[in-house]
Amino acid sequence: xxxxxRTYATLALALAKWSxxxxxxxxxxxxxRTLASRAENFLGLMKQAVYGNPANPFHTxxxxxxxxxxxxxxMIRRDGIEPSLEVLYRAGVYxxxxxxxxxxxxxxxxxxxxxxxxxxxxxxxxxVVETSxxxxxxxxxxxxxxxxxxxxxxxxxxxxxxxxxxxGRPLVMMGEILPATGGLRRVLNCGRRGRPPAKWFSFAxxxxxxxxxxxxxxxxxxELRLLGVPVVFxxxxxxTTSLPWRGGWPQASRPAGRASCSGA
Numbered sequence: 589x590x591x592x593x594r595t596y597a598t599l600a601l602a603l604a605k606w607s608x609x610x611x612x613x614x615x616x617x618x619x620x621r622t623l624a625s626r627a628e629n630f631l632g633l634m635k636q637a638v639y640g641n642p643a644n645p646f647h648t649x650x651x652x653x654x655x656x657x658x659x660x661x662x663m664i665r666r667d668g669i670e671p672s673l674e675v676l677y678r679a680g681v682y683x684x685x686x687x688x689x690x691x692x693x694x695x696x697x698x699x700x701x702x703x704x705x706x707x708x709x710x711x712x713x714x715x716v717v718e719t720s721x722x723x724x725x726x727x728x729x730x731x732x733x734x735x736x737x738x739x740x741x742x743x744x745x746x747x748x749x750x751x752x753x754x755x756g757r758p759l760v761m762m763g764e765i766l767p768a769t770g771g772l773r774r775v776l777n778c779g780r781r782g783r784p785p786a787k788w789f790s791f792a793x794x795x796x797x798x799x800x801x802x803x804x805x806x807x808x809x810x811e812l813r814l815l816g817v818p819v820v821f822x823x824x825x826x827x828t829t830s831l832p833w834r835g836g837w838p839q840a841s842r843p844a845g846r847a848s849c850s851g852a
Contacts, residue, residue, distance in 0.1 A: 595730065596804055599769070600811055602716040603776070606738055607815045611780055615743035616750075622740065627664055634660060637710055645694065645703045646681065652696050653679040706730070713737070717769065742777045753848040758786035760847040765790050765798075765805040765822055772808055774850075779817040786847065790822040 612618050638646045639657045653676065663672045686692040687703055694701040715732020753759065759778065763771030771790060778784050805822065812819045
């Protein structure tokens with residue numbers, strides 16, 4: 589409970605900071621420049637966050653595979669990222685879901701290692717947007733994202749929407765509520781570019797266990813409205829799999845005319 593209270597207090601502060609950030613003036617150019625320097629960015633991350641960080645489990649996995657930093661750099665420059673990652677996977681440099689969650693040990697040959705997922709956090713950036721998985725099948729996992737990440741993700745979404753959404757149509761969004769932050773992020777991004785969704789539908793909220801998250805989501809959205817960001821509150825759908833347009837929209841929630849539909 590205390591951890592969750594701290595998590596959502598941090599999220600509320602982060603949303604305030606994020607809402608005041610200046611949007612990227614050239615989102616397509618930023619994405620193109622980042623893709624062009626992808627290999628260099630990857631190598632820089634590996635040198636500092638993995639090879640220079642013995643606490644990271646991948647530091648140990650690279651040692652077990654006999655792959656020094658110079659070996660990785662030569663492989664990336666010669667073969668590219670994807671072929672190099674395939675070679676590393678075959679050499680045992682990977683984590684399964686259960687290994688990442690600490691449910692099973694990392695076993696490579698005669699060697700064994702237990703992973704604490706917190707040790708995989710990127711030490712190069714300060715995470716200000718903090719979220720937690722619901723932990724329905726295991727202990728929830730804390731994820732921290734920097735404002736730099738949010739800035740780039742917003743630029744990506746602006747490129748995507750410019751290419752695939754019809755500007756003249758109302759936007760209808762399917763997205764999760766807290767503890768996932770995808771819905772909040774999408775609504776905030778849309779509001780920051782002056783095109784808030786006409787509707788936000790979510791499957792979460794039907795069960796009693798989801799009611800606290802409904803309340804927390806509403807509080808975060810009220811905060812954004814007070815900060816001047818135009819946002820819409822989610823409408824909750826019954827069940828977990830049926831879509832509102834399967835069999836027709838609910839009459840009260842039906843947008844006028846045709847709409848652009850997207851996920852969060």
